[in-house]
Amino acid sequence: MSEKRVAFRVGFVEGATPDKWARIWGERRRDRLELVPVDQGDQDVRLRSGDLDMAFVRLPIDREGLHCIPLYDEVPVAVAGREHYLAAADEVVHDEFADDEVDWSAISAKEAVEVVASGQGVAVMPMSLARLHHRKDAIYRPVTDLPHTTVGLAWLVDNDDERVPVFVGIVRGRTERSTRT
Secondary structure, three states: OOOOOOOEEEEEEOOOOOHHHHHHHHHHOOOOEEEEEEOHHHHHHHHHOOOOOEEEEEEOOOOOOEEEEEEEEEOEEEEEEOOOHHHHOOOEOHHHOHHHEOOOOOOOHHHHHHHHHOOOOEEEEEHHHHHHOOOOOEEEEEEOOOOOEEEEEEEEOOOOOOHHHHHHHHHOOOOOOOOOO
């Protein structure tokens, strides 16, 4: 009697888009891939607890005991209400709105966009989050002098599941016939 295989669980932070890689997995593999939304504040804990096999994380994270492949950078943007003076610019520098910036770390990106759309300050976030939560009454502009954030793929160093190198290969663009695993 064969033992039923557990789904391969891959977490992803808000704004990351793992759909392409999940589709390729489905085309190549018979075992199930489960995509699991993860709060950025919990990404490290969920990986280390074994709840997830791998995760698309927003860096930085504590890399002790983790493998991590940086995948792509995200442009920081300033999000404000449509009537805010930043709406007149194509891109901005941080000093232009620093006094209006809202610390949104205690609330979700969606809530931060709601707050600033109502005319209450400016929020800085990765462009992927601004696009995800875009509203007609809000604008976002690239901030040219702030560092980019990076999304990476992370997993435990001691995770010896044979599906890990397969998924890494998919993410890195290897073909099904590649001799690398």
